[in-house]
Each structure stands twice: as C-alpha cells, then as structure tokens.
Amino acid sequence: MYTKDARIRVRYAETDQMGVVYHGNYYTWFEVGRSEFFNSLGYTYKELEQEGIILPLTESYCEYIKPAKYFDDIIIRTKIIALKGIRITFGYEVIREEDHALLAKGKTTHAFVNKELKPVRIKKVNKKVWELLEKCVN
Numbered sequence: 001m002y003t004k005d006a007r008i009r010v011r012y013a014e015t016d017q018m019g020v021v022y023h024g025n026y027y028t029w030f031e032v033g034r035s036e037f038f039n040s041l042g043y044t045y046k047e048l049e050q051e052g053i054i055l056p057l058t059e060s061y062c063e064y065i066k067p068a069k070y071f072d073d074i075i076i077r078t079k080i081i082a083l084k085g086i087r088i089t090f091g092y093e094v095i096r097e098e099d100h101a102l103l104a105k106g107k108t109t110h111a112f113v114n115k116e117l118k119p120v121r122i123k124k125v126n127k128k129v130w131e132l133l134e135k136c137v138n
Contacts, residue, residue, distance in 0.1 A: 002136035003079040006036035007097070010072045021068040026104050027060060030092050033078035034108070037090070041132045051126060055088070055110040056117070062106035066096075073097040080136045086112050086119040088133065 014025045038045050048055070068074060075095040082089035087109055094104040112122040123130040 001079055003077050004033070004037040004040045006033045006076045006078065008032060008074050008076065010068055010070050010074060012070055015070045019070040021070075023062070023064060026062050026064070026094060026106065027108075029074070029076050029094060030060075030062075030078075030090070030106060030108055033076035033092050034090055036076075037078040037080075041136070043129060043132060048126075048129065052114050053120065053122065053125065053129075054113055054115065056113060057108055058087070058111050059089075059109040060106070061108075062104055064104050066101055066103045068094065068096065068103050074103070080133060081107060082109075083133055083137050085123075086121055088112070 008029065010021055014021050016022055035045055038048075045055075073096070075093075075097050077093040077095060079091050080088060081091040089107055089109040091107045092105060093102060094106075095101065096103055112120050112125075114120050122133075
C-alpha cells in the first residue's frame with residue numbers, strides 16, 4: 001500500500017487562545033495530504049478538473065487523539081483505503097514529527113463526478129488515473 005507524507009508547521013491562526021489547533025483545521029490538513037498524494041503520482045487535482053472530473057466529499061471522519069499545538073511540525077500521512085466504482089476513500093494520520101505521536105486519524109470519501117455532478121466511473125472515463133490509483137491500494 002502506497003502512502004505519501006506531507007509536512008506543515010502549525011500556524012498561529014490555526015490555534016485557539018490556548019495554542020491548541022482548532023478541530024476544523026484537521027480537514028484542511030487532510031486536503032493538503034490528498035493534494036500531495038495526487039501530486040506524488042504525477043497527476044494533479046487540477047489536471048483531473050481540467051478533464052471535467054471533480055471529487056466532492058461524501059463522508060468525513062476524524063478522531064482526535066492528542067492536541068496539535070502552535071509551531072508543531074506535523075506529518076500528514078495519506079493513503080487510499082478503498083477504491084470502488086465511483087468512490088474513493090482516503091485515510092489520514094496526523095503525526096507530530098518531534099516525537100512521532102499520533103495526534104489524529106481520519107478518512108474522507110469522495111465521489112468521481114462530472115461538472116454536472118453526475119457520477120462517473122473513472123475506470124472508463126480515465127483509465128490512466130484509475131490504474132495509478134489502483135496501484136496505490138494493492
């Protein structure tokens with residue numbers, strides 16, 4: 001199974017008065033991980049969108065284990081945990097780089113749709129992308 005690590009440093013604007021990261025920011029970090037995952041395959045979200053395919057979110061989940069804090073260096077480890085027909089599910093681990101503590105884990109599920117928001121089977125519409133993604137699962 002292929003994974004891709006993205007790195008960020010927690011910015012002050014992402015924290016509350018206690019210096020703890022606001023929970024909603026984890027979903028932004030998941031998006032960073034997902035984008036970097038695609039980039040690492042040599043195929044960007046932008047290219048997919050230019051071909052008329054978008055990936056709206058259909059489900060999300062995050063378990064908060066330990067708080068991330070201001071100025072922590074964070075690893076967002078991303079992988080594909082399911083790829084079926086018109087859906088793809090990504091898994092994420094948010095890890096503090098300094099001590100490798102698992103801070104959060106989650107997943108997001110997305111549908112492959114066209115610009116009219118009608119489901120498409122990516123395997124038929126873009127076999128190259130399907131094969132790149134399928135290799136990451138196995």
